[in-house]
Amino acid sequence: MTARSTNTGEGSGAHDPHRDIPEATVARLPVYLRALTSLAERNIASCSSEELATAAGVNSAKLRKDLSYLGSYGTRGVGYDVDYLSYQIAREIGVTHDWPVIIVGIGNLGQALANFSGFSSRGFRTVALLDAAPQMQGQAVAGLEVRPFADLAEIVAAEQVSIGVISVPATAAQDVADAMVGAGISSILNFAPAVLSVPPGVDVRKVDLSIELQILAYHESRKAAESAEAAATVDNGSEEGITA
């Protein structure tokens, strides 16, 4: 059962601090970073895994395991230094410097995203807003002028943009994605309710508002069915009531 053979290269040590962070861990690192930022704002210089886990809303064992993928940045018997760990996580994620971002589709959602302060304060800088509608162009949104969609390639090249946000209607999403990929963008955050197909090497993350609501609705339905069932089972243990 020595399943040591699956690694890619030389089995140097237990785990190289720069390789192979599980996807589930990557998704939690930003949460930890935010919790650490919050602690730092309260002038807390150090914390235990238990405290940080509570602040981040996860299990402390999971947090320690996640952090161990980055390296050994804690001190046993003491805990983690907030600033030091913050920097290490930021470095691992790659947000020690700002990433330029463009937003395509300046409708209601696009405007909200452009005005969203969370982007700029967490390692991202919106460098351009684009929209295909002529009446949008030249308008100022969040201190930026809306530019024509045709300028996409030019802007991406000039600003070295590698991350794009799509907030256009679903019917236009694939075209926008194709144009982004063609211009050299390799990471896309898609708010349009559409399945995007992109070449290998391009990452797409999807945020779908109505899907989130539908998942909640499913659980609501089950809660309602459960309580109704519980009420019905009070007088009768009937289980054969399901007819075809």
Added chain:
Amino acid sequence: MTARSTNTGEGSGAHDPHRDIPEATVARLPVYLRALTSLAERNIASCSSEELATAAGVNSAKLRKDLSYLGSYGTRGVGYDVDYLSYQIAREIGVTHDWPVIIVGIGNLGQALANFSGFSSRGFRTVALLDAAPQMQGQAVAGLEVRPFADLAEIVAAEQVSIGVISVPATAAQDVADAMVGAGISSILNFAPAVLSVPPGVDVRKVDLSIELQILAYHESRKAAESAEAAATVDNGSEEGITA
């Protein structure tokens, strides 16, 4: 140790069509439903698992497995009837009738959500917009009047609301969540970058825009590091070059 004690009811058959749908499947059912709706709009009456899987962007085996949790709604050798399957998925999710939804926090994002047509077209009806800021109250957004946050309990009771959306700043999110739970809401969609603590029985789903971007940034960083590394080992056996 007959571990029968954990389940709620009687373990009748292999899998009751109304029990125990895995969470990962639940998250995909809305995607299937959307793909089916798209097919129906193109007047396609029936489809194979392969076609539907492509439209939904998943593996066909996974799709069939997911659908099998609902029951046997396909016909071997033929495929699935689009309308019939749509209805069955909608019924399972619980969106055959509309769910009333309230939105608390009518800033940029809240207004975008209120105007988002995807909610109303997919089983949800925004019944009220609430905001604590006095200058917001009485304003009309998306055809609805913004009402004071203090009216929350009254509205929830009157409209039988069980789903609430939080789009307030992070500092206010927990208070809003507490008020929602107190008013009887049992499912929350949270856009605020904060960890919410709610009592058991209340579902919270979180949509965090900057976390999504940070996950993309992580992969971008790795891509950059990888290509730099590849450039450094040019003399070694070069792998396939991605044609940009």
Added chain:
DNA sequence: CGGAGTTTGTGACTGCGAGAACAAACTCGC
């Protein structure tokens, strides 16, 4: 200086989810 207490980092175990492969079941053509 040494032991007690504390906290991290990690190995072992368990359960869920993804994917491949195959049997069951349906249609169509002859």
Added chain:
DNA sequence: GCGAGTTTGTTCTCGCAGTCACAAACTCCG
């Protein structure tokens, strides 16, 4: 009516992720 072809539903296997539990390592105090 029957065989060939097609497509679903299910079983099996593998890998990832979550949790527990504990050894290692550090601090503090007497």
